[in-house]
Amino acid sequence: MKQLGIVGQSVKRSDGIGHVTGQTEYVDDVFYPGMLWLKMVRSPVSRGRIRRVDTSRAERLPGVTAVVTAKDVPNNWYTILCLIGIEPNDEPVLADEEVMYEGEPICAVVAETEDIAREAASLVKLEIDEQEPVLDVEYALTADAPAIKKWGNNTFMYDGMNHRRLRFGDVDRGFEEADHIVEGTYQMTPIEHVPMETHVCVVKPEPNGRLTIHSNTQALYFTMDNTAIILKVPSNRLRLVGGTVGGGFGGKVDVITEPVTSIAAMKTGRPVKWRWTREEEFRRSSVRGACKMEYRDGVMKDGRIVARKVRSIHDAGAYHRHSPYGVQKNMANLPGPYSIPNVWVDCYCVYTNRQPSSAMRGFAVTEATFAVEVQMDKIASVIGMDPWEIRMVNAYRNGHMRPVRKVVEDATLLETLKAAAQLVGHELPARVRDMHSDDYAGVAEPVQP
Amino acid sequence: MSVMRGRGIASANYPTGMNLGGDPTQALVFCQPTGTFSVKLASTDLGQGLKTVIGQIAAEALGVPLESVVVDTGDTDSAPHDMGTFASRATHRAGNAVIMAATEAKKVLLEVAAEEMEAAPEDLEVRDGQVSVKGTPQRTMSVFDIALAAHFKQGRTISGRGIYLKPKSAIDPETGACDPDSTEAHVTTVADVEVDTETGEVTVLRLASAYEVGRQVNPQMVQGQITGGAVMGMAHTLMESVFPYYPALDHHPGNFGEYVIPTAVDLPELHHVVLEYPSSNGPYGVKGVGEMTANSPIPAIVNAIHDAVGVFVTELPVTPEKVLRALRAKEQL
Known part of the structure; x- marks a missing residue:
């Protein structure tokens, strides 16, 4: 990386003194x-x-x-x-x-x-x-629940469908091939x-x-x-x-x-x-919406995830605010930073009679990361593999195709795993120690469109 | 009673910017009569230090000292359009727009200087507020004098316009195909925790992270994001909820006595390293680091609790009550 002049320097922030002495005008x-x-x-x-x-x-x-x-x-x-x-x-x-x-x-x-x-x-x-208020998203999705939206149901309609979806490869075939099926449900509650x-x-x-x-x-x-x-x-x-x-x-x-x-x-x-x-x-202000994510993964004995199916339900509260957008962001990130050949995701933006939710730091990606990464440890514990190894075996590489059909070009997940291991003095398993993001040795070849 | 220790890890990617409906930011740069450069932006500084990093980027692109760049944000009467500060986009979008505007302004600066110095513009370079002839450093002229000449002698405006637009990417309704980001930053976090199996209390002892965020414009402010985000993520994991018994409405908090956030005494040991792999489209290779730092601590802590006591508590926040219930359920298996 080329060395620059003032970019890259920890110069003192221009407004710092004002902030810490109470002189900044809000x-x-x-x-x-x-x-x-x-x-x-x-x-x-x-x-x-x-x-x-x-x-x-x-x-x-x-x-x-x-x-x-x-x-x-x-x-x-x-x-x-x-x-x-x-x-x-x-x-x-x-x-x-x-x-x-x-x-x-x-x-x-x-x-x-x-x-x-x-x-x-x-x-x-x-x-x-x-x-009678509708407070529960699963109830809101049933036929028994009163429709609180004028268009006659309780979900945001995306291009005429009541959910956003990802379809990549063939998950059913992936589950058939798999040695193990690992399931997990992950729930975020609202925060301010x-x-x-x-x-x-x-x-x-x-x-x-x-x-x-x-x-x-x-x-x-x-x-x-x-x-x-x-x-x-x-x-x-x-x-x-x-x-x-x-x-x-x-x-x-x-x-x-x-x-x-x-x-x-x-x-x-x-x-x-x-x-x-x-x-x-x-x-009264918007909150981070509750989000429930149900994972079902097909995994091989060697740790490779060959199929991932996710149902995600986002609680928008009473009104859109920015939730319909957040759900799309959730969709794109639910597969995680891993190369999985078969992916199926359904994401619902559901309305309830609750304080509306909207954008919050990491909007619907924080949610996905929480679910994906606990699920990775769950897989590791089911198949008896080291948590570092399961991530490194599946980490996306440059040239891989993500389920949104965008080719990965700036992957560094493996590099952060290796640097983190070094930071805490953890010795990585020999099989994965030398992996890097431009190398496909020992993993699946890049998935082509 | 026993206190069990555990370690957990989590890795994550994070998208820079958004695509919905197109995602532009503009910037204007102009030179004042005595060589001060004003950067006009409508991007807001949320406390993360945007004004400072934009000043650094403008100074770098113009070749002038940081002190001679004034960053003005926050007035729609004087600054061109910006989408807003969110989606980890501000440094990426505004930075690119400022480089474009500064490049245009610098071109005029060199043309004015060329006439004053009787040299060809392409033979000139700007460094530290001085324009000099490449290879002949004794032939120099200050930006101060060039700006005066532009204003009062040559009648030229040393100014520039910049925009960065991430075009709209519609989502294919059948497959979900889309282009959801400009670049991706990455992280792995290691959490060390203690779990008290009698009270269910979880104490985070240490959070250690390796980040990869493209080029850092200001490493100390990147560290600020990492530190703040780690604590926010820890609080999200263990402490915070506006509906603690979601979906029930009970115990809806209305003050800091009912909604507890961490204070200095709750802070774990924090460590981090930052790797720099420049992005292809960020200003000088920047990736967004704003939002992502609160993410990986959450699953890392949940995984560390599992490592300590053998249960996955998969509903946030992980309160002592939930830990005890999970331990009890495990015993009854």
């Missing part, structure tokens, strides 16, 4: 004279029909300047995936007819202080006819991103009619374009300012604070701030 540090505060009124139930939202007592509270309901949202669809052609829209910005999860936003109150806004939110009276900085948004109406939106989004243009669609204004009316974020981990790509805060600012003509509490971050 969105919550933005303050404007006359700024108002926003608080959200949320569904207390997991599923129900909204009969009535009575905001009259909240509106009479001194210091309350506005209430924002579904009627105030020009295009009341949460549109984040429509820009990349994933439809139909399924999530309202503010719920109007039904609520699909506990904590779903129904209306916002805007007041002179954060305390008044909080009190006013507690004065909004909700009348909701509660319905826990950024140090919670969601915060400040919107200032400018004298020229534009809105300056201070946001800690991970994606400024994506947020601007989606906010413009929801507000039904051309994007030239909006200016997104951000770029310094106190931790994202995928939790700040949902465009979840900017549209409502903008509507409140337009309605009142004054700057508005909405900052989430830690409780909202835990209980």
Whole structure:
């Protein structure tokens, strides 16, 4: 590798001193004279029909300047995936007819202080006819479960199918050839991103009619374009300012604070701030979705995996958010970094009446890695092989064809295995000690398309 | 009571970037009158240090000192389009866009210098903020003076535009065929744990990893990712869940007393080595390291628990309750 100049040097980070001395300016540090505060009124139930939202007592509270309901949202669809052609829209910005999860936003109150806004939110009276929620993905997939989606079932539809699939080689033949069948089920439960900085948004109406939106989004243009669609204004009316974020981990790509805060600012003509509490971050923000992965592998006595069949069920919660995309990422990674000639994968994106899940660090790949790598040890223990050896025997090499039909060109799995063994002083079995990613000795020839 | 020790390993690949709907990032670079280069990006810095590594890449591509590069992120009025900071894509995409923009700017810089120095542009090189004639190092001119000449004498803009686009790759609905990444980084992690068979508690003693992440732009910040990710992965394995009894809604946590994350006292010993095999399409061979570091610790710890006490706990998080239940089920076999 060619030596470069400043690239490759551990120079001190340009913003480090600011971060550790508390001088870096985050969105919550933005303050404007006359700024108002926003608080959200949320569904207390997991599923129900909204009969009535009575905001009259909240509106009479001194210091309350506005209430924002579904009627105030020009295009009341949460549109984040429509820009990349994933439809139909399924999530309202503010719920109007039904609520699909506990904590779903129904209306916002805007007041002179954060305390008044909080009190006013507690004065909004909700009348909701509660319905039996669908909370379990396996139940959601059965014919008995009520369809919580308008299209008549509880799965995202990919090109007319209720799942994404990989088909590579012939798994049935692989299972017939195999000396052993090894099965395993792996379950991830939802977790929270826990950024140090919670969601915060400040919107200032400018004298020229534009809105300056201070946001800690991970994606400024994506947020601007989606906010413009929801507000039904051309994007030239909006200016997104951000770029310094106190931790994202995928939790700040949902465009979840900017549209409502903008509507409140337009309605009142004054700057508005909405900052989430830690409780909202835990209980109301998107989470890493639960994911259940069922593996069935056909394995030869010498350790080679000759067939792998996987069924994966991703719990999207109540709405798409980014889950339909994550499931595709899951699909591509469920075979793992191994050369397996016969692969069959079915991935389902399933809706339940739960807090929506969305992107999180390692989006649906973390899940696959957990399942694949525990499964590898399970195989090793069933056939009585060293865990290092089972990985090295099956590791993909350059030139191999992955099940997504992409030729591997930058494999270094074997190199990391050898380096890790050296790091901890582990002696590798003689059979695999000299393997490397450009060498096929002792393993299957590259699988051709 | 007995405390059992075990070791587990896990290997993983990780894709850089995404492909859904196409995945572009743009950058603009322009030179100020006295030779400061401004890099305009809409990519956000999440705390991982993007601004710093982009500054390094721009300085490398321009041939100027890091101090004379100003990286401005975060304003849609002044910076061109970026998809966002996620999918381990920012350094790869923005880095490539910045190299392209810097290359265009550098071409003008050399043309301006060539006229001032009465030399051919192709005979000039830029290093440490000085333009010199190749092979004749005494014939030099500073970027400072060239920038002044461009602005006030020649009337030229020393600026450049850059974009990197990973085109959309539609998924074949029947076979799943697609191009899901730009490159793949790799890792193997070794976990050493202790399992208390009376309480079910798991203590991670050590996490040691060998990473391969293409070229490192800033090794210390790669280390930051590896360290932070190891702890995040450990917490994912042993501590965290917003629905501890999923799919039941019980015990939904709302604060740090109910949702416990690791603190300094929970940290295991952490070791790592980094291998560098440059990617063919990353800026200077970069691969993404942002997300992957939280992944391999999870199965490595689960496998180490199996090595210690002979049970695979395959539902996360691996709480003491689940360990004890698994041990009890094993005894009853």
